[in-house]
Amino acid sequence: MKPDDCSYQIYLNLLKEELIPATGCTEPISVAYAAAMAREVLGVLPDTCTIEASGNIIKNVKSVVVPNTGGLKGIAAAAVAGIVAGDASKKLEVLGAIEEAAKSQIKEYLKAHTVTVLPAHNDIVFFIAATVKKGNDEATVVIEYEHTNIVQIVRNGETQFEKGDGSAEGGGLTDRNSLNVKDILDFADSVRLEDIAEIIERQVTYNCAVSEEGLKHDWGANIGKVLLKAYGNDIRTRARAAAAAGSDARMSGCEKPVVIVSGSGNQGMTASLPVIEYAKALHVSREKLYRALVLSNLTTIYQKAGIGRLSAYCGAVSAGCGAGAGIAYLHGGGYEEIAHTIVNALAITSGIVCDGAKPSCAAKISSAVDAGILGYHMYQNKQQFFGGDGIVTKGVDATIRNVGVLAKDGMRQTDRQIIDIMLNRTSSKQSAGNES
Known part of the structure; x- marks a missing residue:
């Protein structure tokens, strides 16, 4: 296979696309990423957070420890870690650089604020919607099909970002049909x-x-x-x-x-x-x-x-x-x-x-x-x-x-x-x- 062959470039792109760093189990990290992004869109630390998640997300987050939280488990812990101390720009390393002092802040926020986890009412296997609110302001970030594939961002009812047909399953990833x-x-x-x-x-x-x-x-x-x-x-x-x-x-x-x-x-x-x-x-x-x-x-x-x-x-x-x-x-x-x-x-x-x-x-x-x-x-x-x-x-x-x-x-x-x-x-x- 030669470097200028189409298949060569596809296979190389697959490696670049798939072999990426992540800190922590990727499903809770995806929840943390969505929540951190929602907090960023809101612009302030929210009073409440609601996570809607597909069954497979709930399954994969329920029993695993979220890194840099002092041993916390579950969707609420992942969401709060993203909200309080996450860096959304780092995507799957959103929780990779949390300082020791922030770990206690995560636990304090969990005790003092309401975090609601709801099952998603759709058939999408990989679905996360993080909604955060502060007073009359709210922001929602939706991820579908793939861990960092944001398909919608809404603030106070106005859509700031939305993917079209490209948000279908695969999340815009390199085509895999030629693999053998x-x-x-x-x-x-x-x-x-x-x-x-x-x-x-x-x-x-x-x-x-x-x-x-x-x-x-x-x-x-x-x-x-x-x-x-x-x-x-x-x-x-x-x-x-x-x-x-x-x-x-x-x-x-x-x-x-x-x-x-x-x-x-x-x-x-x-x-x-x-x-x-x-x-x-x-x-x-x-x-x-x-x-x-x-x-x-x-x-x-x-x-x-x-x-x-x-x-x-x-x-x-x-x-x-x-x-x-x-x-x-x-x-x-x-x-x-x-x-x-x-x-x-x-x-x-x-x-x-x-x-x-x-x-x-x-x-x-x-x-x-x-x-x-x-x-x-x-x-x-x-x-x-x-x-x-x-x-x-x-x-x-x-x-x-x-x-x-x-x-x-x-x-x-x-x-x-x-x-x-x-x-x-x-x-x-x-x-x-x-x-x-």
């Missing part, structure tokens, strides 16, 4: 290092720092540490532990930024850290590592393109497959090895559900990475899953499409049920039924 495994591998092999070195090196630096934090200190359920203690220090375990430890820290409020993939820090760490660990063990060149990470990241982005930003399907599965592809590449694998690795891995872990961001994400990441590694070793041992085995069909791209349909359409009701369970709606319905 063969071209992704071609791009990884041929991309000029100067075009991707800064992007990939930032991913290595940021994500390794968070992983090290997770292994050194007490975060979440300490899955990374447990893996090393229980299973030893072989490369397969180290690869799983590195990614899990990053999630341990991040889900529990670690204030270090990570480089995300497809809107998710957990996916960004899962797609990168196992590949980095294998690169160390195999003593490959920096160039080989960069190209393997390009492959892993784009493979993850490709799978998520058919699923969407949020779903009942665990995104770590997609990233674990990406990591498996990157590991196969580090071992000298070509298209056949990589394609079989992806299909095998998808057949193993595509049943993992997403029940929001929280400490158990680290354990799911470990399983997803393990499936990616096993998928590669299956091929090495002349074993594979065949078309017709469950959701697996002939060809890696066709199997990826099947998974996209399963995750986006087939698991829609599963997603609703998960949200009901998390919000205790199911027990309420059962009680009502029992009473009748």
